[in-house]
Amino acid sequence: MFKVLVSDPISDLGIQQLMDAPDVLVEKKTGLAEDELAAIIGEYDALLVRSQTRVTEKILAAGTNLKVVGRAGVGVDNIDLEAATQRGIIVINAPDGNTITTCEHTFAMMMALARHIPQAYAKTVGGVWDRKSFLGVELRNKTLGVMGMGRIGSEVAKRAKAFGMNILAFDPFLTQDRAEKMEVKLASVDDIVRNADFMTVHTPLTPETRHMISRPQFEVMKKGMRIINCARGGIIDEVALVEAIDEGIVAGAAFDVFESEPPQLDHPFLSHPKIIVTPHLGASTVEAQENVAIDVSEEVLHILRNEPFKNAVNMPPVAASVMSRLQPYFSIGEKLGSFAAQSANQAVSEIHIDVAGDLSDIDILPLTRYIVKGVLGHHLGSEVNIVNCMHLAKSRDINVVVTKASKSKGFTNLLTVTLKTQNHEETLVAGTLLNGYGERIVQIDKFPVDMAPEGHVILISHNDKPGIIGRVGTLLGENDVNIASMQVGRKIIGGAAIMILTVDKAVQKEVLSQLTTLPELNRAIEITL
Ligand SMILES: NC(=O)c1ccc[n+]([C@@H]2O[C@H](COP(=O)([O-])OP(=O)(O)OC[C@H]3O[C@@H](n4cnc5c(N)ncnc54)[C@H](O)[C@@H]3O)[C@@H](O)[C@H]2O)c1
Numbered sequence: 001m002f003k004v005l006v007s008d009p010i011s012d013l014g015i016q017q018l019m020d021a022p023d024v025l026v027e028k029k030t031g032l033a034e035d036e037l038a039a040i041i042g043e044y045d046a047l048l049v050r051s052q053t054r055v056t057e058k059i060l061a062a063g064t065n066l067k068v069v070g071r072a073g074v075g076v077d078n079i080d081l082e083a084a085t086q087r088g089i090i091v092i093n094a095p096d097g098n099t100i101t102t103c104e105h106t107f108a109m110m111m112a113l114a115r116h117i118p119q120a121y122a123k124t125v126g127g128v129w130d131r132k133s134f135l136g137v138e139l140r141n142k143t144l145g146v147m148g149m150g151r152i153g154s155e156v157a158k159r160a161k162a163f164g165m166n167i168l169a170f171d172p173f174l175t176q177d178r179a180e181k182m183e184v185k186l187a188s189v190d191d192i193v194r195n196a197d198f199m200t201v202h203t204p205l206t207p208e209t210r211h212m213i214s215r216p217q218f219e220v221m222k223k224g225m226r227i228i229n230c231a232r233g234g235i236i237d238e239v240a241l242v243e244a245i246d247e248g249i250v251a252g253a254a255f256d257v258f259e260s261e262p263p264q265l266d267h268p269f270l271s272h273p274k275i276i277v278t279p280h281l282g283a284s285t286v287e288a289q290e291n292v293a294i295d296v297s298e299e300v301l302h303i304l305r306n307e308p309f310k311n312a313v314n315m316p317p318v319a320a321s322v323m324s325r326l327q328p329y330f331s332i333g334e335k336l337g338s339f340a341a342q343s344a345n346q347a348v349s350e351i352h353i354d355v356a357g358d359l360s361d362i363d364i365l366p367l368t369r370y371i372v373k374g375v376l377g378h379h380l381g382s383e384v385n386i387v388n389c390m391h392l393a394k395s396r397d398i399n400v401v402v403t404k405a406s407k408s409k410g411f412t413n414l415l416t417v418t419l420k421t422q423n424h425e426e427t428l429v430a431g432t433l434l435n436g437y438g439e440r441i442v443q444i445d446k447f448p449v450d451m452a453p454e455g456h457v458i459l460i461s462h463n464d465k466p467g468i469i470g471r472v473g474t475l476l477g478e479n480d481v482n483i484a485s486m487q488v489g490r491k492i493i494g495g496a497a498i499m500i501l502t503v504d505k506a507v508q509k510e511v512l513s514q515l516t517t518l519p520e521l522n523r524a525i526e527i528t529l
Pocket residue numbers: 074075095098099102147148149150151152153170171172173202203204205208209212230231232256257280281282283284379380383
């Protein structure tokens with residue numbers, strides 16, 4: 001008999017099939033503290049959660065029988081994925097079930113914000129008939145900026161069009177073709193910040209999206225913008241937002257999520273007259289809760305019964321026969337993908353993977369998945385894994401093409417990842433496993449290089465002119481950036497060149513901007529591996 005623990009409020013109707021299964025015993029214990037959960041989790045084969053239960057390393061370590069953690073919802077940021085993967089515990093989620101519900105909540109928030117509904121309600125039920133203080137705005141003919149055009153963002157855009165809004169959309173995976181199909185205008189963060197009347201964010205919270213809207217964005221923001229966040233707290237800098245409202249830059253904000261949940265009672269959002277809030281209710285409808293609970297229950301049953309399953313967020317099993325030959329390449333493959341994604345500066349429409357040498361006679365699908373995960377993971381964060389990465393690429397109209405070359409340019413094995421954009425621009429990174437030296441990147445675009453793919457890398461493109469190396473070194477030194485290694489690559493004397501610097505710690509954005517002001521220097525980016 002499999003024992004399943006439900007530790008958050010999950011729809012009974014949704015988990016009915018689990019409760020009805022003859023080989024499953026379901027127990028519900030909600031509101032447990034970490035220690036309490038750790039004390040009992042050893043008895044269970046599966047754990048079902050929403051976002052309240054923090055599935056920490058301690059809980060996973062105590063879950064000696066645990067085979068699967070099921071998240072009835074999208075975000076898995078409350079689950080320690082690495083600890084689960086290390087212990088072979090499969091983590092599954094229900095990515096589709098609450099899309100429409102959260103999109104509708106976003107709209108409810110947008111309209112409540114435009115028409116001051118919560119504030120007007122409070123006054124009216126308080127006995128004050130105030131028809132003067134709540135002059136609203138129409139949505140029609142307004143510009144809506146959508147940051148993140150995944151499942152929810154796309155649905156929001158679709159509905160906003162029905163309201164007569166013009167849509168500016170930003171997503172690192174949104175190509176011109178897809179934007180045209182969705183009848184939205186492809187924009188940058190800066191375009192949205194400067195031009196939108198309403199802005200809504202629908203990205204995951206990743207190191208890249210954390211505070212993506214902060215003081216610098218508020219400083220150039222179109223005056224009177226209204227901002228909605230029904231995605232994750234922290235995408236918009238809460239302190240900077242309150243300042244921007246008080247300075248008259250932002251007209252109002254509607255937030256369903258907070259940087260820390262639940263927020264402290266003295267959180268400035270809770271008493272601000274221009275900010276409306278809900279307690280993370282985006283997914284809270286009867287329909288969505290049933291949908292996500294049904295999806296997750298089905299998957300948990302499959303996993304417990306050793307049947308095929310989908311939607312695993314962490315590591316799936318790889319056949320032992322291919323594993324032994326491919327496994328050494330998984331790490332370099334993922335790093336090449338991530339390097340290429342961080343280096344590309346436009347939406348990717350094709351991931352081209354070329355293998356040569358030792359790898360050319362075997363089925364490299366598992367390795368392909370690691371590379372695609374590396375490419376997508378930079379923007380999609382912890383949601384992407386080697387199970388769902390191909391599906392995620394397909395749903396973003398990204399082709400994955402694998403070729404096998406007979407020539408490995410003198411290397412025993414050679415893995416080349418090329419990201420292609422719709423404008424036929426290409427970003428190429430090639431790597432190899434060198435006997436005795438481990439992982440090496442051996443080519444970046446057209447330049448032969450030799451570097452270990454790890455830590456913080458500054459990648460500079462410049463013109464091969466005397467003095468440039470010294471100027472870069474001086475500027476980094478002045479900014480307390482210690483250079484661990486450095487190399488330059490060029491094809492012809494005086495022509496286009498690249499400089500690759502490994503540095504000891506993360507580099508501040510301002511330092512990268514300063515680098516780009518140096519003469520003969522065209523681009524400077526940081527790549528973290
Ligand atoms: N409030 C709620 O109750 C609730 C409910 C469901 C989902 N969510 C949250 O909503 C968010 C979106 O969910 P989804 O199902 O649409 O996810 P999704 O993965 O389908 O879409 C996320 C999109 O964000 C894009 N993205 C990543 N980095 C970006 C960046 N720097 N700039 C712009 N776009 C970027 C990705 O390319 C992707 O297309 C997630 O954070 C999810 O956890 C909240």
